[in-house]
Amino acid sequence: MFPAPFEYHRATSIDETLALLAKHGGDARVLAGGQSLIPAMRFRLARPAVLVDINALHELSYLREEGGMLAIGAMTRDAALETSALIASKYPLLADTSALVADPVVRQSGTVVGSLCHNDPAGDWGVTALAGRAQIVIRNASGTRTVAIDDFLVDSFTTAVGEGELALEVRFPTPPPRTAGSYQKIERKVGDFATASAAARITLDADGAITGAGVAIGAAGPHAMRVRDAEQLLQGAKPTKELIRAAADAARALADPVADNRGSVEFKKDMAGVLVGRALIAAIGRLGVEGLR
Amino acid sequence: MNISVTVNGKPYQRDVEPRTLLVYFLREALGLTGTHVGCDTSSCGVCVVVLDGDRAVKSCTMFAAMADGHEITTVEGLVQGGKLHPLQQAFWDCHGLQCGYCTPGMLMTSYALLKHQPNPDEPAIREALSGNLCRCTGYQNIVKAVQQAAAETNAPAPEPVAT
Numbered sequence: 001m002f003p004a005p006f007e008y009h010r011a012t013s014i015d016e017t018l019a020l021l022a023k024h025g026g027d028a029r030v031l032a033g034g035q036s037l038i039p040a041m042r043f044r045l046a047r048p049a050v051l052v053d054i055n056a057l058h059e060l061s062y063l064r065e066e067g068g069m070l071a072i073g074a075m076t077r078d079a080a081l082e083t084s085a086l087i088a089s090k091y092p093l094l095a096d097t098s099a100l101v102a103d104p105v106v107r108q109s110g111t112v113v114g115s116l117c118h119n120d121p122a123g124d125w126g127v128t129a130l131a132g133r134a135q136i137v138i139r140n141a142s143g144t145r146t147v148a149i150d151d152f153l154v155d156s157f158t159t160a161v162g163e164g165e166l167a168l169e170v171r172f173p174t175p176p177p178r179t180a181g182s183y184q185k186i187e188r189k190v191g192d193f194a195t196a197s198a199a200a201r202i203t204l205d206a207d208g209a210i211t212g213a214g215v216a217i218g219a220a221g222p223h224a225m226r227v228r229d230a231e232q233l234l235q236g237a238k239p240t241k242e243l244i245r246a247a248a249d250a251a252r253a254l255a256d257p258v259a260d261n262r263g264s265v266e267f268k269k270d271m272a273g274v275l276v277g278r279a280l281i282a283a284i285g286r287l288g289v290e291g292l293r
Numbered sequence: 294m295n296i297s298v299t300v301n302g303k304p305y306q307r308d309v310e311p312r313t314l315l316v317y318f319l320r321e322a323l324g325l326t327g328t329h330v331g332c333d334t335s336s337c338g339v340c341v342v343v344l345d346g347d348r349a350v351k352s353c354t355m356f357a358a359m360a361d362g363h364e365i366t367t368v369e370g371l372v373q374g375g376k377l378h379p380l381q382q383a384f385w386d387c388h389g390l391q392c393g394y395c396t397p398g399m400l401m402t403s404y405a406l407l408k409h410q411p412n413p414d415e416p417a418i419r420e421a422l423s424g425n426l427c428r429c430t431g432y433q434n435i436v437k438a439v440q441q442a443a444a445e446t447n448a449p450a451p452e453p454v455a456t
């Protein structure tokens with residue numbers, strides 16, 4: 001189906017974007033990669049009267065480390081992360097995720113920030129952002145604010161980005177030494193949304209005890225969810241099979257998926273646990289600790 | 294609105310509705326029907342064209358307005374001077390197509406892949422094409438064709454024959 005008619009504006013600067021968004025308020029939507037918005041418009045699930053295309057804002061296409069953070073600009077596409085040497089060497093959690101979102105052609109258009117703003121309950125980036133303790137920088141005509149990912153993901157398809165606002169970038173803290181992560185996803189076929197997914201980020205100290213833990217699951221609630229009970233169990237402990245099993249059980253207990261043609265509630269709850277276990281084992285394995293399987 | 298695009302090296306100016314999808318612009322406004330429509334919901338990859346020389350995009354999931362000022366390469370643009378592109382020749386040689394419906398998308402996705410990775414190994418080719426569906430071939434010969442095209446493109450040019 002064709003989308004309903006709309007007015008198209010190609011923004012040439014951040015200020016112009018903000019002015020257009022302020023002028024059109026609730027009628028306007030930002031158009032980034034279009035890989036979620038255009039399908040939604042074609043199915044008439046979205047009928048924005050005005051689109052503000054930000055694809056020409058090349059100044060928003062970057063991956064850069066500054067102030068102990070990795071900043072990913074609003075026009076940085078998934079494929080840029082997938083092919084980045086910096087991401088491959090220092091951000092394994094992001095590297096894993098960028099290779100599993102959608103399919104390789106969609107990744108040449110879709111953006112990380114657009115995916116977070118879309119906030120699909122089965123989306124991949126929200127899960128990784130929670131485990132990685134990301135922050136989103138949001139700007140409107142009167143100023144800029146930074147929102148923790150936990151406060152950014154408000155409800156299915158709803159975020160802290162309000163009318164007249166543009167998400168400028170997402171920031172991930174640069175991992176301290178002896179930190180690794182992993183993203184795990186079950187999908188029916190390439191390019192499908194997750195049946196279940198999980199992200200883990202682990203920091204070990206010199207004695208091999210866990211000094212930092214981030215755990216999150218996807219496709220198991222209204223949006224990606226942090227598994228705080230698992231994080232608390234892991235914090236300060238030494239990795240063992242029993243510990244990982246307990247963390248996985250915490251994810252099973254938290255998961256509240258809906259049954260669909262990807263699986264039953266029972267199956268998806270179990271997979272949330274299985275994938276948290278796999279993500280933890282893979283992350284810790286990347287730090288050279290084996291024998292947890 | 295009025296847009297200017299360069300398709301296969303040729304400039305075009307047309308009036309479009311903002312909601313016109315790129316694939317329908319190419320097929321209906323420009324008559325370039327080599328780009329196919331399959332699922333029409335961004336899932337099958339038959340509509341892939343190349344934007345600005347090296348980015349594969351699903352033209353059913355992009356507005357023509359977004360292409361204003363950009364360069365597009367479609368399957369019609371692969372032939373150079375009446376000679377098939379090495380990818381096209383390899384698809385022919387390796388039987389990389391049967392009904393041919395998926396072929397334009399396979400060719401253009403592979404074309405973008407070779408721009409980024411001139412020498413992809415088999416897993417890289419399979420990965421790059423994993424969003425493009427083919428109902429006929431079972432993919433084996435498509436992968437072989439891309440391997441052959443990559444090998445040929447990378448082979449040193451033959452010495453000019455003295456006359």
Ligand SMILES: Cc1cc2nc3c(=O)[nH]c(=O)nc-3n(C[C@H](O)[C@H](O)[C@H](O)COP(=O)(O)OP(=O)(O)OC[C@H]3O[C@@H](n4cnc5c(N)ncnc54)[C@H](O)[C@@H]3O)c2cc1C
Binds near residue numbers: 029038192
């Ligand atoms: C075939 C297919 C398979 C897919 N599979 C997956 C998958 O497995 N996992 C997954 O996570 N996703 C998947 N997706 C979605 C894909 O990853 C999208 O690219 C992504 O969710 C949205 O990014 P985008 O840049 O395309 O955003 P757009 O579609 O342009 O925008 C999405 C929403 O965010 C808003 N927005 C975008 N950028 C900003 C900004 N900077 N500031 C404020 N608002 C903004 C838009 O207004 C819109 O509401 C799939 C998409 C397709 C077509």
Ligand code: FES
Binds near residue numbers: 329330333341351354
């Ligand atoms: S027609 Fe565009 S992806 Fe199927």
Ligand code: FES
Binds near residue numbers: 393395396
């Ligand atoms: S050759 Fe028929 S769909 Fe691929």
